[in-house]
Amino acid sequence: MAFDSLQKAVIEGDGDEAARLVQTHLDEGVAAQDILDNGLIVAMDQIGAMFSAGELFIPEMLVSAEAMQEGLALLKPLLVEGVGGGKGTVVIGAVKGDLHDIGKNLVALMLEGAGFTVVDLGTDVAPEDFVEAAKANDARIVGMSALLVTTMPNMKRTVDQMHDAGLTAKAIVGGAPLTQAYADEISADGYASDAPGAVVLCKRLLA
Amino acid sequence: MAKTLRVQLLEAEDVASIYEKAVHILGTHGVKVDYDEALDRLAAAGAQVERDTRMVRFSRENIEAALKTVPNSVTVKGGDEKHDFTVPDPSGKFYSTTCVQSMRYLDPDVGDYVENTKQRFAEWCQLVEKLPNIHVCAIQTPMDAPPETADVHALNVQLQNTSKPLMLLAYCNESVPYLFDLMLARAGGADGLRKRPLLLINPTSLSPLVFKDMDMAQLLGAAEYDIPVAANSLPVLGATAPGTIAGTVLLEAVELLAFLVMSQMFKPGLPFVATVFNTTMDLGTGNALLASSETILTRAATAQFCKEAFNVPVETFSLMSDSYLPDGQTAAEKTLQPTILSMAGADILYGAGRLGGSTLASPVELVIDDRLFAVIQRTVSGVQVDDETLAVDDIIDASAGGHYLRRKHTLRHCREMIRPDLFVPDVLDNWVAAGRKDLQTRATELYRELKKDLEPLQLPDDVKRDMDNVVKAADKALIA
Numbered sequence: 001m002a003f004d005s006l007q008k009a010v011i012e013g014d015g016d017e018a019a020r021l022v023q024t025h026l027d028e029g030v031a032a033q034d035i036l037d038n039g040l041i042v043a044m045d046q047i048g049a050m051f052s053a054g055e056l057f058i059p060e061m062l063v064s065a066e067a068m069q070e071g072l073a074l075l076k077p078l079l080v081e082g083v084g085g086g087k088g089t090v091v092i093g094a095v096k097g098d099l100h101d102i103g104k105n106l107v108a109l110m111l112e113g114a115g116f117t118v119v120d121l122g123t124d125v126a127p128e129d130f131v132e133a134a135k136a137n138d139a140r141i142v143g144m145s146a147l148l149v150t151t152m153p154n155m156k157r158t159v160d161q162m163h164d165a166g167l168t169a170k171a172i173v174g175g176a177p178l179t180q181a182y183a184d185e186i187s188a189d190g191y192a193s194d195a196p197g198a199v200v201l202c203k204r205l206l207a
Numbered sequence: 208m209a210k211t212l213r214v215q216l217l218e219a220e221d222v223a224s225i226y227e228k229a230v231h232i233l234g235t236h237g238v239k240v241d242y243d244e245a246l247d248r249l250a251a252a253g254a255q256v257e258r259d260t261r262m263v264r265f266s267r268e269n270i271e272a273a274l275k276t277v278p279n280s281v282t283v284k285g286g287d288e289k290h291d292f293t294v295p296d297p298s299g300k301f302y303s304t305t306c307v308q309s310m311r312y313l314d315p316d317v318g319d320y321v322e323n324t325k326q327r328f329a330e331w332c333q334l335v336e337k338l339p340n341i342h343v344c345a346i347q348t349p350m351d352a353p354p355e356t357a358d359v360h361a362l363n364v365q366l367q368n369t370s371k372p373l374m375l376l377a378y379c380n381e382s383v384p385y386l387f388d389l390m391l392a393r394a395g396g397a398d399g400l401r402k403r404p405l406l407l408i409n410p411t412s413l414s415p416l417v418f419k420d421m422d423m424a425q426l427l428g429a430a431e432y433d434i435p436v437a438a439n440s441l442p443v444l445g446a447t448a449p450g451t452i453a454g455t456v457l458l459e460a461v462e463l464l465a466f467l468v469m470s471q472m473f474k475p476g477l478p479f480v481a482t483v484f485n486t487t488m489d490l491g492t493g494n495a496l497l498a499s500s501e502t503i504l505t506r507a508a509t510a511q512f513c514k515e516a517f518n519v520p521v522e523t524f525s526l527m528s529d530s531y532l533p534d535g536q537t538a539a540e541k542t543l544q545p546t547i548l549s550m551a552g553a554d555i556l557y558g559a560g561r562l563g564g565s566t567l568a569s570p571v572e573l574v575i576d577d578r579l580f581a582v583i584q585r586t587v588s589g590v591q592v593d594d595e596t597l598a599v600d601d602i603i604d605a606s607a608g609g610h611y612l613r614r615k616h617t618l619r620h621c622r623e624m625i626r627p628d629l630f631v632p633d634v635l636d637n638w639v640a641a642g643r644k645d646l647q648t649r650a651t652e653l654y655r656e657l658k659k660d661l662e663p664l665q666l667p668d669d670v671k672r673d674m675d676n677v678v679k680a681a682d683k684a685l686i687a
Binding site for chain 2: 054057058059100149150152176177195
């Protein structure tokens with residue numbers, strides 16, 4: 001089944017058109033999972049690649065992700081095993097003391113667009129709240145964001161508490177002052193410098 | 208009299224338009240103030256406070272009253288009165304502040320980035336004490352201090368190692384009382400602190416339009432002890448501010464005006480500096496650009512606006528770079544920004560010693576920036592034209608083909624030219640014979656020379672003991 005028009009609508013950020021085409025495919029009897037996997041997620045993969053290649057700017061990527069969400073909203077009730085067919089749950093939040101959420105929200109949007117189930121804990125999230133949410137949602141990944149250098153140590157505390165609690169979920173970190181070296185230093189399982197990179201990282205960690 | 212060079216990015220009608228829109232936004236939409244005590248005080252002072260949403264609105268009358276009581280000049284005082292200065296400077300001179308919160312330190316002795324520590328920060332403060340063109344020493348982040356009390360440890364280091372005025376940012380609401388206890392211990396009590404406030408305190412908005420608990424606690428503390436406030440607005444163009452320069456200028460104007468009004472509601476007459484710290488998001492990568500053209504233009508326009516609309520001193524991010532190395536890009540960006548921003552009217556230029564990003568500091572770069580300030584200061588100071596400087600008689604007396612080296616007029620003026628030691632050129636052969644040293648090498652040598660004489664302040668033992676006890680109390684109370 002060709003989803004060229006649907007993919008084009010998502011890439012161009014036309015949410016109304018994306019939703020209309022999703023509904024058309026459903027009316028034609030196409031399986032929701034097929035539309036998701038081969039239409040919407042393929043489009044978001046292309047968007048991630050275009051961003052990484054410097055062809056798209058963040059506002060353009062956002063409007064595409066929102067167009068994808070409009071199509072996804074029609075599919076969600078029809079997906080038996082939840083969004084993405086069990087690609088995994090990611091618990092995400094800005095660490096304790098940090099109220100900056102732009103980057104974290106972008107990552108959440110892109111992860112959902114890539115077929116992950118995202119539990120967004122918001123900002124100023126205490127280590128114990130990350131751990132509790134990871135347990136409650138059977139998360140496979142815990143994503144932490146920080147903009148302030150002063151809140152970065154709370155990433156280490158969260159990673160430590162995840163280890164103390166015996167969680168098997170992978171810990172990933174990101175944010176303007178972060179580096180791979182810092183991620184290694186605090187024993188995080190991964191670091192990404194941008195939202196599409198976070199999607200690639202999550203896919204790699206769960207491969 | 209020499210006329211300091213000025214650039215004017217906004218026309219008078221632009222300033223009036225931005226001001227009216229700022230008044231409109233503060234009166235109709237308002238700002239969010241996330242601190243109960245501040246809400247109580249603002250309501251009592253006549254602001255319209257909506258408790259459930261924590262939104263605060265300021266009427267035109269509130270705003271105009273604040274603009275009447277806010278001082279038009281601010282005297283910044285350090286531990287030693289010889290370092291005091293007043294902004295705006297009557298002669299147009301500007302002042303400088305070091306960079307803030309650096310976690311990493313380009314150590315010349317290691318040759319690489321290493322963690323900032325209390326020892327390295329102490330050395331940094333002592334170096335500031337020796338540099339003639341660095342006027343304010345900002346807080347850094349010692350990574351060997353407990354994260355919960357890193358700001359308390361850092362302020363203790365500042366207070367014990369430099370007598371220049373300090374720039375302080377709290378790292379969390381819980382540490383704010385200990386920061387004030389430290390200042391009180393150093394100043395010998397509340398009266399001493401009011402007389403000599405030691406620092407500029409820098410509460411910061413959370414753009415767009417949010418004022419957090421720790422920042423309001425700092426503002427209230429400043430009001431209690433008459434400490435000058437340098438209130439920061441640091442929106443990111445395209446991310447936490449509109450994607451246009453004018454829109455970001457307006458957002459900064461709203462946030463700074465809100466800070467100004469709140470400061471005057473808490474304490475009429477409280478000294479206030481509008482601090483313009485915006486950056487720009489590179490919408491292709493998400494990185495915050497510290498030195499892009501849009502960033503500089505936004506800061507310059509906001510600086511001009513605050514000077515003309517609020518008539519208060521202005522501080523700006525100025526010696527910033529997006530390069531992670533002390534290279535040509537760093538030199539270009541650190542020259543262009545302070546030049547433009549000083550000409551836009553900034554009174555305090557922030558960022559000496561900073562390298563790319565928000566976490567890197569370099570003591571060698573600090574030495575270079577110190578000398579660079581002298582060059583820029585002189586360059587923007589303009590040209591003095593009068594009978595003495597025109598030297599009409601000397602031009603006639605020397606006649607055609609003569610020279611001026613033996614003229615008394617030249618003798619009178621021969622030491623007026625600045626000769627920043629890092630930049631004075633030598634003839635090529637001498638430079639080659641001396642080892643072909645580039646700026647970095649020369650600056651590193653100067654740093655090492657200065658380092659030989661660094662030492663902490665000689666404070667009375669009881670003062671140091673009291674300060675150390677405050678740090679211990681903070682550690683005991685705040686470390687989980």
